[in-house]
Structures are given as structure tokens and as C-alpha cells.
Amino acid sequence: xxxxxxxxxxxxxxxxxxxxxxxxxxxxxxxxxxxxxxxxxxxxxxxxxxxxxxxxxxxxxxxxxxxxxxxxxxxxxxxxxxxxxxxxxxxxxxxxxxxxxxxxxxxxxxxxxxxxxxxxxxxxxxxxxxxxxxxxxxxxxxxxxxxxxxxxxxxxxxxxxxxxxxxxxxxxxxxxxxxxxxxxxxxxxxxxxxxxxxxxxxxxxxxxxxxxxxxxxxxxxxxxxxxxxxxxxxxxxxxxxxxxxxxxxxxxxxxxxxxxxxxxxxxxxxxxxxxxxxxxxxxxxxxxxxxxxxxxxxxxxxxxxxxxxxxxxxxxxxxxxxxxxxxxxxxx
Amino acid sequence: xxxxxxxxxxxxxxxxxxxxxxxxxxxxxxxxxxxxxxxxxxxxxxxxxxxxxxxxxxxxxxxxxxxxxxxxxxxxxxxxxxxxxxxxxxxxxxxxxxxxxxxxxxxxxxxxxxxxxxxxxxxxxxxxxxxxxxxxxxxxxxxxxxxxxxxxxxxxxxxxxxxxxxxxxxxxxxxxxxxxxxxxxxxxxxxxxxxxxxxxxxxxxxxxxxxxxxxxxxxxxxxxxxxxxxxxxxxxxxxxxxxxxxxxxxxxxxxxxxxxxxxxxxxxxxxxxxxxxxxxxxxxxxxxxxxxxxxxxxxxxxxxxxxxxxxxxxxxxxxxxxxxxxxxxxxx
DNA sequence: TTGTAAGCGTTATCAT
DNA sequence: ATGATAACGCTTACAA
Numbered sequence: 001x002x003x004x005x006x007x008x009x010x011x012x013x014x015x016x017x018x019x020x021x022x023x024x025x026x027x028x029x030x031x032x033x034x035x036x037x038x039x040x041x042x043x044x045x046x047x048x049x050x051x052x053x054x055x056x057x058x059x060x061x062x063x064x065x066x067x068x069x070x071x072x073x074x075x076x077x078x079x080x081x082x083x084x085x086x087x088x089x090x091x092x093x094x095x096x097x098x099x100x101x102x103x104x105x106x107x108x109x110x111x112x113x114x115x116x117x118x119x120x121x122x123x124x125x126x127x128x129x130x131x132x133x134x135x136x137x138x139x140x141x142x143x144x145x146x147x148x149x150x151x152x153x154x155x156x157x158x159x160x161x162x163x164x165x166x167x168x169x170x171x172x173x174x175x176x177x178x179x180x181x182x183x184x185x186x187x188x189x190x191x192x193x194x195x196x197x198x199x200x201x202x203x204x205x206x207x208x209x210x211x212x213x214x215x216x217x218x219x220x221x222x223x224x225x226x227x228x229x230x231x232x233x234x235x236x237x238x239x240x241x242x243x244x245x246x247x248x249x250x251x252x253x254x255x256x257x258x259x260x261x262x263x264x265x266x267x268x269x270x271x272x273x274x275x276x277x278x279x280x281x282x283x284x285x286x287x288x289x290x291x292x293x294x295x296x297x298x299x300x301x302x303x304x305x306x307x308x309x310x311x312x313x314x315x316x317x318x319x320x321x322x323x324x325x326x327x328x329x330x331x332x
Numbered sequence: 333x334x335x336x337x338x339x340x341x342x343x344x345x346x347x348x349x350x351x352x353x354x355x356x357x358x359x360x361x362x363x364x365x366x367x368x369x370x371x372x373x374x375x376x377x378x379x380x381x382x383x384x385x386x387x388x389x390x391x392x393x394x395x396x397x398x399x400x401x402x403x404x405x406x407x408x409x410x411x412x413x414x415x416x417x418x419x420x421x422x423x424x425x426x427x428x429x430x431x432x433x434x435x436x437x438x439x440x441x442x443x444x445x446x447x448x449x450x451x452x453x454x455x456x457x458x459x460x461x462x463x464x465x466x467x468x469x470x471x472x473x474x475x476x477x478x479x480x481x482x483x484x485x486x487x488x489x490x491x492x493x494x495x496x497x498x499x500x501x502x503x504x505x506x507x508x509x510x511x512x513x514x515x516x517x518x519x520x521x522x523x524x525x526x527x528x529x530x531x532x533x534x535x536x537x538x539x540x541x542x543x544x545x546x547x548x549x550x551x552x553x554x555x556x557x558x559x560x561x562x563x564x565x566x567x568x569x570x571x572x573x574x575x576x577x578x579x580x581x582x583x584x585x586x587x588x589x590x591x592x593x594x595x596x597x598x599x600x601x602x603x604x605x606x607x608x609x610x611x612x613x614x615x616x617x618x619x620x621x622x623x624x625x626x627x628x629x630x631x632x633x634x635x636x637x638x639x640x641x642x643x644x645x646x647x648x649x650x651x652x653x654x655x656x657x658x659x660x661x662x663x664x
Numbered sequence: 665t666t667g668t669a670a671g672c673g674t675t676a677t678c679a680t
Numbered sequence: 681a682t683g684a685t686a687a688c689g690c691t692t693a694c695a696a
């Protein structure tokens with residue numbers, strides 16, 4: 001799949017010829033192994049003259065640890081702002097070490113997750129950061145045995161023991177409940193995402209309120225709107241709503257607007273949204289810190305690569321309630 | 333940087349031994365070269381028994397075209413929703429071909445752009461999709477000569493001839509002007525991003541209105557807010573505002589709210605924002621199509637890799653005005 | 665310190 | 681159609 005009359009890229013052999021030294025000496029210079037300064041100078045000259053760049057793939061092939069100085073990152077969707085922030089967190093840490101990142105979207109499909117993980121692995125990544133879609137990660141056992149570091153992000157691994165970095169989902173929703181109760185609410189509704197998702201389950205667990213006021217498996221904005229509407233139009237309707245996910249929050253917002261209740265029903269959403277402070281009222285949210293999620297994940301990965309073989313760790317990143325108005329509305 | 337007592341990954345040699353065939357035959361089977369069905373069967377068995385996966389780096393090393401079936405993607409910032417959508421567009425096309433993607437953020441820094449491009453190239457990518465930060469891309473000439481396909485996204489290449497995929501910045505702003513004029517506006521202000529940016533310049537060019545009502549180089553939300561405020565408090569203030577960028581739009585929104593004029597001054601923003609239809613009034617925007625930008629870029633890349641050597645192409649992706657209220661406010 | 669040569673896992677060439 | 685073997689660009693014993 002590569003075309004055209006290509007100008008051959010200069011190799012170490014070319015550099016060696018120009019500098020008048022052996023191939024091994026060039027390798028030493030390129031890898032900062034002490035070499036006679038005079039020879040090193042000649043090599044550097046040849047390198048710049050020829051525009052030589054070491055072939056990373058070939059280098060890793062023979063290297064003792066087979067390291068490629070690259071990581072694989074599997075997200076639900078690279079274009080989802082939450083996950084792309086995780087991506088950036090990982091990139092920031094990897095960049096400090098000159099490590100490159102392969103990234104891909106699983107679209108919450110276990111097979112795609114597996115394909116991506118194995119493809120990345122076939123390309124020789126040193127580590128894999130995975131937002132898991134599947135529920136059985138035993139297939140990664142073999143990769144780990146071959147030396148690939150593993151970390152799971154946002155959701156824990158299943159059927160395998162490995163490091164994980166998670167948001168404090170339970171604590172976040174608990175804080176929201178406490179916040180609403182402090183404002184005087186006694187009937188609080190909870191609208192959640194697909195119950196099979198780890199995060200959705202955790203957030204529901206943090207709610208712990210009246211099961212009659214819970215609606216789960218709201219997979220679309222429309223479903224969330226419909227569920228919110230039903231809850232709010234029923235007798236003994238809740239005076240406040242907690243939404244377990246962004247899409248659900250937006251659906252609930254639609255319902256509130258349609259019923260003209262955006263100023264009278266309290267609302268707290270999980271996960272921050274852009275422009276949350278421009279809505280009227282401003283949107284109170286339980287904010288996560290996806291950048292921190294990514295940074296911690298990358299740090300765990302590098303710790304493992306540097307030889308840390310302590311038992312699998314689980315890092316929980318705090319969530320934070322941001323009051324902007326919608327969550328401070330008092331019951332009628 | 334790789335650690336622990338690693339279980340050696342099975343190689344073709346191992347597969348050959350188990351299947352009782354030669355190394356070359358295994359390679360043929362793995363690469364779908366016709367082979368006696370009986371032998372092929374034995375090989376496939378051995379492959380699954382051992383959990384063999386071909387080493388992509390080693391394969392590329394010896395392959396005639398040196399292809400690695402990977403692409404490099406350099407964005408301003410992977411966590412910026414606009415660019416992460418471009419990323420997804422590229423991924424969707426690459427996935428169809430089983431091509432993996434390295435991605436990285438340049439933070440609009442020419443040196444970082446160059447570092448990333450050369451690192452990706454050193455890792456053997458077949459092509460490079462670049463949202464350019466620098467203003468001199470001659471350094472990529474050598475990579476292209478070595479067979480690396482090139483495409484520029486969102487902003488054109490400089491000092492090098494190469495394919496590019498751009499948004500219709502000029503047309504978008506023109507449409508906004510026409511839209512506001514149709515609503516009766518005669519004094520329209522324009523708030524723009526840093527003038528040195530290609531997109532900012534194009535959008536200003538599309539405006540073409542009264543220079544006295546133009547404020548450029550609004551690099552922060554605060555600067556935009558301040559500029560909007562000054563424009564609106566001056567004698568002979570504009571009755572409508574066009575904002576050349578997201579951050580600027582948000583700053584202007586702040587100013588409008590602070591002055592209590594969000595219901596009386598018309599506003600059109602460039603680039604869509606999440607929740608734009610929940611603001612009151614809803615936010616009228618000139619929407620871009622970042623996914624299409626990415627898809628076109630990837631298609632150009634693959635066309636080049638498949639041998640297309642026609643002159644450099646420039647694809648312009650249309651923008652679209654989405655009316656949600658703020659742009660339909662009539663002058664007082 | 666420097667050079668020689670073997671070898672990493674694969675593909676490609678050449679006989680058979 | 682299959683197998684032996686050289687070669688890809690590099691790192692790394694081992695020798696000098």
C-alpha cells in the first residue's frame with residue numbers, strides 16, 4: 001500500500017559509510033553510548049547531512065526488551081469529549097517519555113475492543129490502556145505474559161486481575177443526594193443509563209433512594225425525555241431529579257422545558273457539559289476529572305513497565321459537585 | 333522499558349515446527365497466498381493452538397513496500413471536540429482497511445508538530461494527516477520522498493504542495509452575514525480569533541463588513557467578553573454579532589448576559605456547540621462537519637497510497653447555518 | 665573504545 | 681506448490 005518511486009531513506013549503514021566508522025559505532029552514537037568524541041562528531045555530521053532518522057520498528061525488533069516506545073489506547077469513542085479528555089491525560093504523561101500513542105474506538109463493542117487490543121499488541125505496543133467494552137478480558141492474559149502492561153480506565157477489568165483507574169461514581173451521586181436534601185428535597189428521582197454498564201450501576205448504587213422514582217436503561221435522549229416526563233407528571237412527582245449521564249441530562253432538560261418546569265424542579269447531572277453555566281438556570285453537575293483519569297492510567301502503565309510488580313491497584317479519582325443553579329432550586 | 337519474566341510470544345518458526353511445515357509455508361498461509369488446503373489446515377490449527385499473531389513490525393521490515401498499515405494524525409489537541417471529531421472521521425475510513433492510527437496533539441506549536449510528524453514517520457507510518465501549526469512544511473518533503481502520503485486538514489500546507497481538506501470558512505461567514513441582513517440588520521460586528529490563524533483570516537474575509545466593527549486576536553474567553561462589551565457599549569453599537577470561533581462566542585455570550593442584551597442583540601457563532609439549543613435564545617451557528625473533514629482526509633491519503641499521483645487536490649467541505657433563535661433576533 | 669558478526673521475526677527470491 | 685536461505689535495519693554479544 002505504499003507507492004511511487006521512493007527515495008530510499010538513509011540507513012545506519014549509509015551513515016556509517018559517510019562517517020567512515022562501523023555500523024555499531026553509529027548505533028552507539030544514536031543510542032548515547034559513550035564513544036570517542038571525535039568519531040561521535042563525524043557520525044553526527046553524517047546524520048544531519050543525510051537526514052538520518054533511526055527506524056523505530058527495526059530498532060525494537062532486536063532490542064532486548066523489544067520495546068517500541070508506544071502505547072495502545074482503546075476508548076469507547078475518540079470523539080466523545082469525556083474519552084478524548086482521558087486520551088489527552090494519557091498523552092501528557094506519555095509525551096514526557098517520548099512515547100507515542102495508538103488510539104481507537106470500540107463503540108462499546110466487545111469484539112472491536114478485542115480486535116483493537118490484539119492489533120495494537122501485534123504492532124508491538126509496550127502497554128495497553130483500555131476502557132473496557134467486553135466482560136471477559138482473559139484474552140489479555142497472554143499479552144500481559146508477553147510483557148504488555150495493562151490498565152483499565154473508567155470501568156474495571158473482568159475475569160482478569162489488573163490495574164484500574166475509576167471515577168468515584170458512588171460518592172458523586174451521594175454528594176448530589178445530600179446536596180438536594182440540604183435544599184429541602186425529600187422526593188428525588190433518578191434517571192440512569194443502561195444498567196448493564198458499570199458506571200450506571202455504581203451511580204444507581206450511590207443514589208439509594210426510593211426505587212419507585214428510579215428509571216434505568218435510558219439509552220437515548222428521547223427515552224430519557226420520555227421517562228422524565230412520566231416521572232414528573234405522575235401523582236406524587238419528585239421535586240428533584242438526578243441524571244446519571246450526559247445524554248440523560250439533556251433528555252431530562254428537554255422534558256423540563258416542555259413542561260415549563262425548568263425553574264421549579266431541581267436537577268443535578270452526572271458529568272459536566274460545555275456551556276453548563278449559560279443555561280437558565282445554570283446546570284448543577286457532578287463533574288468528573290477525565291484528564292486525571294488518563295494521567296493516572298498512564299502513570300500506572302509506566303510504573304509497571306519500569307518493573308513494578310506489586311499487586312494490581314485500583315485508583316479512584318474524586319468527583320466534584322459544581323453548583324450553578326439547577327441543583328439549588330428548593331421544593332415548591 | 334519492558335519488564336518481568338516474559339513468556340516468549342510464539343513466532344512463525346514455532347508455528348512451522350508444530351504444523352510440520354516450513355517457515356515460508358506459514359508465511360504464505362498467514363498472508364493468504366494459495367497453499368495446499370491440507371497444509372493450510374495444519375498451519376491454522378497450529379496458529380490457534382499457539383495463539384500466534386504475526387509481528388507487524390517485523391513483517392513491515394522485510395515487506396517490499398515497507399508498509400506498516402498505520403497512519404499518523406497530528407491535531408491541535410486531541411481533546412478539543414472539533415479535532416476529536418476529525419480524528420473519528422479518519423478512524424472510520426482507516427478501520428475499513430484495518431489501518432491503525434497514531435495520534436498526538438501539537439498544541440499549535442510548530443516544533444511539536446514537527447517532532448510528532450518525524451516520530452510517527454520513524455515508527456513507519458504509511459501516511460500523515462496534519463492539522464498544521466507551523467508555517468513551513470518543507471521538512472515533510474523528505475518524508476514524502478520516502479513514500480509517506482501527506483494530507484493537511486482544516487488549514488492548508490505552507491511551502492509544500494500537498495492535498496488539503498478545509499472547511500468553507502468564507503462561505504459560512506457570508507451566509508451568516510446574509511442571514512442577519514435578511515433579518516434587517518445593517519450594523520453587524522465581527523469578533524475573531526488570532527488573526528495569524530488561517531481559519532480566523534478566512535472567516536474575517538467572509539465577513540467583509542465595516543472594519544470599525546471588527547475585533548480580532550481574541551485569544552481568550554475574557555478578551556472576547558471585553559471586546560464584545562466595548563463594541564456594544566459604544567455609540568452606534570452593532571445590532572448583531574458574528575463570532576469567529578467557539579471560545580469567542582462564549583465570551584460574547586458572557587458580555588450579552590452581563591449587559592442583559594441576550595434577547596435583543598442578534599448573535600451567530602462559528603462552529604457548533606453542545607447544548608446550543610438549550611440556551612435562551614437558542615444559539616444560531618455556522619456548523620462545520622469535522623467528521624467529513626476527517627473522512628475526506630483519510631480517503632485522499634489512501635488514494636495516494638494506492639498510487640494516485642495526480643496534482644495536489646484541495647477539498648472544501650461546506651458549512652451549514654443552523655438557526656436556533658439568537659441569529660433571528662431583529663434589530664430594535 | 666571500536667569493529668565483526670549473529671540474530672530479531674518476517675517476507676521474498678530462488679531452486680526444487 | 682514447497683522449502684532453504686538471503687535480506688530488511690537495527691541492537692548486541694564477543695573479539696580485537
